[in-house]
Amino acid sequence: MTVLRNAVRRSRRTLTAAVLALAVVTGTGGWAAGTTQRAVTGPAPGAAAWRADRTLGVRLPDPAHASPAEVARFFAGLTDAQRQALAARHPLTVGNLDGAPLALRYAANSRALRAERHRELARAADPAGTPQDHQQARKAAARYATLLAPGRRILAFDPRGRGQVAEVHGDLATAQRTAVIVPGSDIDLTTFDRTANPYGTPTGMATSLRRQMAAEAPGVRTAVIAWAGYTTPVGLGPDAATGRLAEAGAPRLTRFLAGLAAIGAPAPAVLCHSYGSVVCGLAVPHTGRGDLSDLVVFGSPGMRRDDVAELRTPARVWAARDASDWIGDVPNVEVLGLGHGIDPTDPAFGARRVPARQAEGHTGYLAPGTDSLRNFAAIALGRYADVR
Template sequence: MTVLAASGWITSGEPAAPDPRSQRLAAWHRDSIGGAELPSLASSPERIASFFASMGHRKWMLLAERHPEVVGNLDGVPVEVRYAANRHSLARARQEERERIDDERLSAAGRHHAGRLANRYASLLGEDRQILSFDPSGTGRAAEVLGDLDTAHRISVVVPGVDTDLLTFERTRMRYRSPVGMAEALHTEQTAVAPELPSAVIAWADYTTPRGVGVSAATGELAAEGADRLVRAVEGLPGDAPVALFCHSYGSVVCGLAAERLPDRVTDIVVAGSPGMRVSRADRLGTDARVWATRAIGDWIRDVPHLAVGPIGHGTDPVHPSFGALHVASGSARGHTGYFEPGSDSLRNFARIGTGLFTTVTGLRGAPLCTPETPVGQPA
């Protein structure tokens, strides 16, 4: 017998069932609406947005119900449609896991894992949740929006690092170490520092992250795939509000690889606890965005060799003066995961960057770090 440890299933040699994801994609390609063929999933977010703009609300919601797994993860689809589609997907996934909890074909570990996933999906189905993407395959991916993307004057995107999956997407304990907790803290702080400015924050965990700090975390393979997804995600955002990226740990590798291809609306890239951005200097990222970097007291990332030998390593330490980033004060933040803790200097500075209050962002000596016109790597 073959034991499928990842899911807890035990099989006895029966032919494998058709891949559900492949079936869903094939169903999308076979379908049409109002006589019009549905666009290829390889279409640009601009093309997807144009297709949905040609239809009315009723057809939007019909597609969300028919093809939730596709529509909920398709960059360029109106966000309200993606939220609705992902509610359908989450409800289906929760029901499937609830059935697995009592399935005697599962190992005890498999049933326990099913229970944890069912609880996570129930939480994400909360009435006030705005789930921008959801994919339960593998270890899972997700993104959530705090605020209103359609009316926001500024948008912040939190890009997390290693060991991020559906079960760590949010936490009860150590809340602000999770993508959702980071985004909640940033959104609350942005509202506090600029209450008159509508802003939105995205907890963007829509890429497959390395497990632990092994070989996959020391290379850029998963980051490259994440960078492709991040570029499309930003291209698919509604409106034209400026966007700031807040890239933690391995997430800064993702942001570094994405930088050159990001839309011009990305005005700021902030890295915290970074192992490197796959370049030796900020001006080699190929972006006009301001690049900011910070590292907290006691962050173990400082002891990771900042080098690049072939595929191993991510290059120069972004807080080193030679890199040329604007060095943001982290102050009271502690350790590798404390940057988004409420009350920390790092979070306060992040919120100022996210809301465009650049002249109030503080450097290592507590002085203002730059002006809105400051080019990359040129302190005030």
């Protein structure tokens, strides 16, 4: 009889959890509020031509399988002329090749962006296109022109799907302290640095964080990377409630962090916002020792991990959520593929709690003047005693 009662209780708990998980989407806007996205995975376009290239008389490192450390060793053995020639022939491959030299990636991505811009300008003038085609092409060309503005350091660029990009703010080659921003939903090539709601964008968050780091430690050389290197959910539909896109994005983040380590960059503090924290939760257990110094999640719906121990990282783990963030209304469950599990700010999770009393809403954590921004800067600078 006792066994039967326990089975009934478990069934009730499972049903309750399923109902709560369904509320992750229906209670925050419904399935119709978002569209299903196709995840971009694998190397950028041009990988086949790269693999077939024998101009140097050697096999080039496979973008899909060579580790960033292997890539770094390969480029270290080339002359500058050889590196430049490869970047000229294969800009999309070199520009996205984790472990390749920084300056070479910047140059390759500039070349790739110019090529995409020229392609869109040609499409905008194509008489076979519709007026809508022409308008979309002009818009895309203008977007690429913005990313080509002088002084921008584009560390990754992939035009597939909605577009992916990573940008360095500061001089990563000489930086003493670094950070990486991993954004959440609705971020892509077109929204990467939008002017509306700037502190909800990778560019706005990275700019604000680096400015605060400079204010706190003016003598320290810093760099912050805005990384939009995965396909994010759009809206609050099924993609936001499941881990499908995070599972596709996590290996890309893992490889990106390994690439920073391979070129000798300081281990960064990785700051993960909203759905980006789901990506980080799946990526971090597969990172190498020393690939990151700190993990900060904020506005998180959960990380698909039961506690800090499941992250299997020596990095310090921090979590923040302000009282006005709507994410606090999302049930913290994970069942039947829906939901992302325990709230990382829950003491049971085991993360260090970061105060965010002055932040407002879901995208206000890095707004100037907030305690959360000051605390995030202190963490990125390694000044842990200043987190309060």
